Amino acid sequence: MAPLIGALVAFIVALLVGGLAIYLAAGVVVDAHSYEHAIVTAIVGAIGWALTSWIPLLGPIIALIVWIGVINWRYPGGWVTAAAIGVIAWLSALVILFVLNAILGLGVGAFGVPI
Template identity: 50%
Template sequence: MALIDSVLIVLVNLLVGGLGLYLGVRLLIDKEASFGYAVVTAAIGALVWGLVSFFFGWLPIIGPVLTLLAWIGVINWRYPGGWGSATAIGVIAWLAAVAVLYVLSLFGLVGLTALGVPGA
């Protein structure tokens, strides 16, 4: 049962992270954004975040900054608009993911984490 629970938690968190990115992209750069593309971006972002964090996260100050830049870099790579747009999308994604996870946690459905959105 624990494996099924873990898989469901990862899927819900990935969907919430994808939703946050989708909302950020839709609001800022593309009215025809794809939710599926945002979920894939969230998955790639989570993988890159994890790898950079594994190798550099232990460095004081520099490690967290590098991991955040790597995550924003994934958004910049996947969507048009440059680093400023990618940063703004990331902020909106973070805010949206925190809001959705807060509501879901009120019902005891998930904890306050989202795969693909750091710090959420």
């Protein structure tokens, strides 16, 4: 039971990190201020990534396009705006993960942001 609880806690923390990264990026790029919206975007983006990244050769490229497409669908603006949100979310996730993993000693990832 303990491994299941540990996995669930790790998933929730990773989802909160991914959602926070998207929330911060969307706040900077399109002045969006809904953490819940960012969490849902992280979940849908992760599902899109999982469904496409396994494709041989072009999978990671297709997955990245799908992930940016999810951001484009969930936030105002076009593909360039969505790509900007994606880049800033990725950089934000790196910083957040550095703090959580290096400084606090946690071993978590970011669910919903490709790292």
